Amino acid sequence: MDNRADVREFLMSRRAKVTPEAAGVIGGANRRVPGLRRGEVAALAGVSVEYYSKLERGAIAGASASVLEAVARALQLDDTERAHLFDLARAADGIPPSGRARRRVARAAAPRPSLQWALSAITDGVAFVRDQRQNLLATNALGHAFYSPVIGDGGRTPNLARFQFLDPAARDFYPDWDLFAEMCVGIMRAEAGRDPHDKGLQDLVGELSTRSDVFRRLWGAHDVRTHGTGTKRFHHPVVGELTLVYEELDITAEPGQVLLIYTAEPGSPSAERLRLLASWAADPADAGPRASSADRT
Numbered sequence: 001m002d003n004r005a006d007v008r009e010f011l012m013s014r015r016a017k018v019t020p021e022a023a024g025v026i027g028g029a030n031r032r033v034p035g036l037r038r039g040e041v042a043a044l045a046g047v048s049v050e051y052y053s054k055l056e057r058g059a060i061a062g063a064s065a066s067v068l069e070a071v072a073r074a075l076q077l078d079d080t081e082r083a084h085l086f087d088l089a090r091a092a093d094g095i096p097p098s099g100r101a102r103r104r105v106a107r108a109a110a111p112r113p114s115l116q117w118a119l120s121a122i123t124d125g126v127a128f129v130r131d132q133r134q135n136l137l138a139t140n141a142l143g144h145a146f147y148s149p150v151i152g153d154g155g156r157t158p159n160l161a162r163f164q165f166l167d168p169a170a171r172d173f174y175p176d177w178d179l180f181a182e183m184c185v186g187i188m189r190a191e192a193g194r195d196p197h198d199k200g201l202q203d204l205v206g207e208l209s210t211r212s213d214v215f216r217r218l219w220g221a222h223d224v225r226t227h228g229t230g231t232k233r234f235h236h237p238v239v240g241e242l243t244l245v246y247e248e249l250d251i252t253a254e255p256g257q258v259l260l261i262y263t264a265e266p267g268s269p270s271a272e273r274l275r276l277l278a279s280w281a282a283d284p285a286d287a288g289p290r291a292s293s294a295d296r297t
Contacts, residue, residue, distance in 0.1 A: 007089075011071075023036055045073070060092045122140050126147075133198070134161040137257065145278070165184075176232070182225075185221075227258070229248065238276075
């Protein structure tokens with residue numbers, strides 16, 4: 001797969017975000033481009049204008065690590081953007097994705113029994129495994145109840161990106177829908193940079209670009225991000241508002257898959273609502289009245 005277009009658009013979009021003032025460059029009058037000019041980036045990176053222009057045309061194959069570092073500094077890339085630039089360069093050089101064996105199987109594989117046992121051992125938090133294509137591969141019992149709007153009645157493997165952009169229920173489930181949309185696309189864009197040969201991810205991007213104007217716009221912005229840790233708000237149809245913190249862990253036995261655990265601050269209303277959700281999962285008929293009372297707290 002030729003990734004020159006992705007390289008070109010990524011570098012141009014990052015250059016447009018850096019103001020002359022932020023870069024310590026005298027702006028001058030009659031600037032025709034947002035952000036920095038190519039020549040200014042070249043000067044900051046210590047390379048010729050011709051060479052930087054070549055990089056920005058997408059011809060990044062063969063660029064040395066020192067040049068990439070210099071360009072990353074000139075464009076003031078954060079850690080995730082810098083990693084993405086290096087991933088694009090590795091892909092252009094034909095080097096396998098960083099730390100990841102290329103996978104031939106396009107469909108989501110069933111989780112190993114030992115992985116499902118590990119998930120089931122987590123009882124006080126939402127635990128689930130997703131892959132680089134945003135497929136929801138496995139959950140613990142609380143995770144299955146938590147993601148019931150995503151999982152639905154079964155069928156094909158639940159996909160968090162399809163739910164985000166194609167299911168109207170997502171706007172209720174995610175109170176901060178716009179922020180979640182940006183996060184989702186940023187994570188997918190970073191994954192695409194790591195492995196531009198992932199046909200499953202290519203197909204998903206194509207489907208969402210065709211069916212969602214918002215996805216298409218966000219994908220075109222070339223923003224990237226990692227998940228890691230943070231706080232999110234949800235509105236669950238059974239227990240109402242939840243504010244949860246999350247931690248993301250790589251599954252080394254399955255490159256590309258991650259384990260995410262959502263928990264609530266001990267003693268908080270969200271922690272109580274998670275307990276109610278666990279009761280509902282165990283016995284929906286018994287937990288229903290208590291779950292609705294949680295919405296009033």
